[in-house]
Amino acid sequence: MDTLNRREPFVSDYREQFMQFRDFRQLLGWLALGACSVCSAQTPSAGASAGVEPTELGLEALLGLEVTSVGKKPQRLADTAAAVFVITQDDIRRSGASSIPEVLRMAPGIEVARMNNSTWNISARGFNTRWSTKLLVLMDGRTIYSPVSSGVNWQEQDTMLPDIERIEVIRGPGATLYGANAVNGVINIITKSARSTEGGLAYVAAGNQENLAGVRYGGKLGDDVYYRAYVKHDARGAFRDATGAAAQDDWGRSRAGFRTDGKLANGDGFTLQGDLFQSRLGETYDMPILTPPFLLTLNDRAQSSGGNLLGRWQRTFSSTSEASLQLYYDQSVTSDIAADVGYKTVDADFQHRFAANDRHDIVWGGGYRRTRDDVTGGLTLAVLPQQGSYSIYNFFVQDEIALIPERLRLTLGSKFEHASLSGTDIQPSARLQWTPHAGHSLWGSVAKAVRTPSRLDLEARYNSAAFPGRLPTQISVFGTPAAGSEELVAQEIGYRFQPTQSFSLDATAFYNRYLKLRSTETGAPFVEAQPAPVHLVLPQYFDRKLGGHTAGVEIAAEWHTTAWWRWHAAYTYLRADDLHAIDGGSGVPYKFGYGGSSPSNQFYLRSSFDIGERTELDVWVKTVGQLTAIEIPAYISFNLRLGWKARKNLELSLVGQNLLEQRHAEFVTDDGTPRATQIPRSLFAQALLRF
Amino acid sequence: MRQAVALAIALSLPTAYAQAPQEYAVKAGFLYNFPKFVEWPAGALPGANFALCVVGADPFEGALDKLNGKLVGGRPLVVQRYSAADALGRCQILFVSDSERRRMGQILAAIGNSPVLLVGEMENFTRLGGMIQFVTTDKGIQFEVNIETARQHGLKFSARLLQLASTVIGGK
Numbered sequence: 001m002d003t004l005n006r007r008e009p010f011v012s013d014y015r016e017q018f019m020q021f022r023d024f025r026q027l028l029g030w031l032a033l034g035a036c037s038v039c040s041a042q043t044p045s046a047g048a049s050a051g052v053e054p055t056e057l058g059l060e061a062l063l064g065l066e067v068t069s070v071g072k073k074p075q076r077l078a079d080t081a082a083a084v085f086v087i088t089q090d091d092i093r094r095s096g097a098s099s100i101p102e103v104l105r106m107a108p109g110i111e112v113a114r115m116n117n118s119t120w121n122i123s124a125r126g127f128n129t130r131w132s133t134k135l136l137v138l139m140d141g142r143t144i145y146s147p148v149s150s151g152v153n154w155q156e157q158d159t160m161l162p163d164i165e166r167i168e169v170i171r172g173p174g175a176t177l178y179g180a181n182a183v184n185g186v187i188n189i190i191t192k193s194a195r196s197t198e199g200g201l202a203y204v205a206a207g208n209q210e211n212l213a214g215v216r217y218g219g220k221l222g223d224d225v226y227y228r229a230y231v232k233h234d235a236r237g238a239f240r241d242a243t244g245a246a247a248q249d250d251w252g253r254s255r256a257g258f259r260t261d262g263k264l265a266n267g268d269g270f271t272l273q274g275d276l277f278q279s280r281l282g283e284t285y286d287m288p289i290l291t292p293p294f295l296l297t298l299n300d301r302a303q304s305s306g307g308n309l310l311g312r313w314q315r316t317f318s319s320t321s322e323a324s325l326q327l328y329y330d331q332s333v334t335s336d337i338a339a340d341v342g343y344k345t346v347d348a349d350f351q352h353r354f355a356a357n358d359r360h361d362i363v364w365g366g367g368y369r370r371t372r373d374d375v376t377g378g379l380t381l382a383v384l385p386q387q388g389s390y391s392i393y394n395f396f397v398q399d400e401i402a403l404i405p406e407r408l409r410l411t412l413g414s415k416f417e418h419a420s421l422s423g424t425d426i427q428p429s430a431r432l433q434w435t436p437h438a439g440h441s442l443w444g445s446v447a448k449a450v451r452t453p454s455r456l457d458l459e460a461r462y463n464s465a466a467f468p469g470r471l472p473t474q475i476s477v478f479g480t481p482a483a484g485s486e487e488l489v490a491q492e493i494g495y496r497f498q499p500t501q502s503f504s505l506d507a508t509a510f511y512n513r514y515l516k517l518r519s520t521e522t523g524a525p526f527v528e529a530q531p532a533p534v535h536l537v538l539p540q541y542f543d544r545k546l547g548g549h550t551a552g553v554e555i556a557a558e559w560h561t562t563a564w565w566r567w568h569a570a571y572t573y574l575r576a577d578d579l580h581a582i583d584g585g586s587g588v589p590y591k592f593g594y595g596g597s598s599p600s601n602q603f604y605l606r607s608s609f610d611i612g613e614r615t616e617l618d619v620w621v622k623t624v625g626q627l628t629a630i631e632i633p634a635y636i637s638f639n640l641r642l643g644w645k646a647r648k649n650l651e652l653s654l655v656g657q658n659l660l661e662q663r664h665a666e667f668v669t670d671d672g673t674p675r676a677t678q679i680p681r682s683l684f685a686q687a688l689l690r691f
Numbered sequence: 692m693r694q695a696v697a698l699a700i701a702l703s704l705p706t707a708y709a710q711a712p713q714e715y716a717v718k719a720g721f722l723y724n725f726p727k728f729v730e731w732p733a734g735a736l737p738g739a740n741f742a743l744c745v746v747g748a749d750p751f752e753g754a755l756d757k758l759n760g761k762l763v764g765g766r767p768l769v770v771q772r773y774s775a776a777d778a779l780g781r782c783q784i785l786f787v788s789d790s791e792r793r794r795m796g797q798i799l800a801a802i803g804n805s806p807v808l809l810v811g812e813m814e815n816f817t818r819l820g821g822m823i824q825f826v827t828t829d830k831g832i833q834f835e836v837n838i839e840t841a842r843q844h845g846l847k848f849s850a851r852l853l854q855l856a857s858t859v860i861g862g863k
Binding site: 053054055056057058059060062063064065066067068192195196197198199201223224267269316318319320355361501690 | 712713714716717719720721723724725727728752753754757758761792793794795796815818819820826827828829830831832833852855858
């Protein structure tokens, strides 16, 4: 790393990237020309009302009209005193993303680093590693992180992308309502209600990297009960490594699911949904062993499968009082050479929201979650005891107080949690929002958040390296009871500006003070006889003797330049270079210097064109700064999607991703993970039919 | 270079419309059509105008203002915007924005028994005192109706409207 360039890595690394970009300006020109020649050859189909004012049509004609919804319902967002970014279905469709992690690249404050074909490392506001622990992800209210590792297995989490209603990306501690693990952010994936997905949808996509297919059908079961069911399959071809040699990380997965939404005679709403999935992944592991050559490279086929079932009941007592109860069961098993990990979780959550009077809006509730896991150690990982059973109780309450109605709102709340693995935690928060005038909103918040430990933090042993010496020597990392909850106090301020319907700006600045972070402390070496041969162990123990702070700025803007041309932009700045020892610790964080595995600057820009009545072109660019501690250089990703409505219900699209370079790296092989590979340039064509 | 010029020309052509009509342009069309299927009680329309009001944050982006001046039952339509604290009983149609969810009680009190057609799109609107609720689906905009609430305000829905609604609450 050249220290002279360190001050402005963001700019200098890009000069080379822009040279290659010129070739692609040509490509863009031809594409746009091609798109316009298509649009000039079109004539509006008979009865097409796109050219006719909807107000000229009768009721029957209006009912059959397909509509586009591009707004983010800003009137709802403006009510929130938090850093929220909403990804709409329109954003998902037009980005050309073929998986949920790829959709998240457009959100400010979120780091998405694809480590290899089937592994995405995603975090918010720093701390990105294979098992990013400080980001809570929910799918329709179900927590989707592995309770064993506190990280998200993104290859297990998927759904029919066209049936996602929206994804709410909330940065900062959502602790009061969502609970432990929402330390740096919450990603809330919300699928459409079954009443919005009547009818069929089928798609097929083929390309140089991925082949995808899926079908969904929805209908009405009774007077006010709707359902849908889907099946999908993805197959992805292997990536290559830095030398250009083919890697072994090809993978495929299948998924099926259903969702039912209905209303009972008394007006209560209910939802029942579930999924089943199965995936097979190729992986290459480099494992430390105790005999020469001390490193064993294995190509493995991992398998994972699982399913979940979730039910929700909602009662609206009045416009000022609503309650909901949610129950779910979730289970999964993953087997590979590193370990066999299985878990079963049962969760119950209750919530009641009511207006105590004109000024007080109160939400309160509680929940219980119980998990049983079984970790059968493999070559490098062991957890003792092998099976664990643990639970979390929580209770929360929040009061939104209208200090000055419509203008000044104070929200006070707290979550109380008792986890059998770590004890009781209290997570209070206070938020203030000032709306001096309809188009401006200023807010600030202070909150405490906690990440509760997993069994991996407390009871695991992981062998990370081996080398020769007087005795074969092994470096092992041990979980200990001292590795309890990590704690954060976060301060944020934000400003929302929406002068007209066609422009909006959302800016947030934060300062996170970490009171306790997981650290590794070196212990006294000891000799071990099992497994043979006799070897020396250099132990590292997990503890919490690390503290420090991070700070940053996140800005998102949307501009509707004309009725057919829109811009979306997001900028993220993160400063995470201050971590220090506390309580006499060694000052060594676990994993890549925390700040060093996150980029200081990220920028996203997407331009959406509606060309004629049938064609859409989206072009987006993302620049990600270098990851200093793991020597991943900065990169620019250039992507586009061209969509064409061949018939009323048939949409064809062409998606190009990472077009600037043949391949680029986004992360390195993390401890105990399969080898990282490089992300290639890819292209696929898709046909989507509605029936 | 030639390609760049072609691109510039292509992009400057004023040909383009949005893909399909905007959600709120279509909802504005619905609001204009609903009065044809609703019967107001005799003497309920005292003024010279037909008032279409919006309470709360306006999501229509100007689509509603295109209706200004159009005739409804011989009366010119006038679009007006209010907050939950205003006297809403003088409206003939009141569109309740999602932002007013927690002020529904206040809005219903302001209307009392006056024959105001309450239209909205918030979750459970027809069970919170609303009369017509828009539901956005993959196949376009549909609507639910609550006959009971309408009846309580002296409004009568035609049989054709009940046929076109995706769900009918009350009555039977």
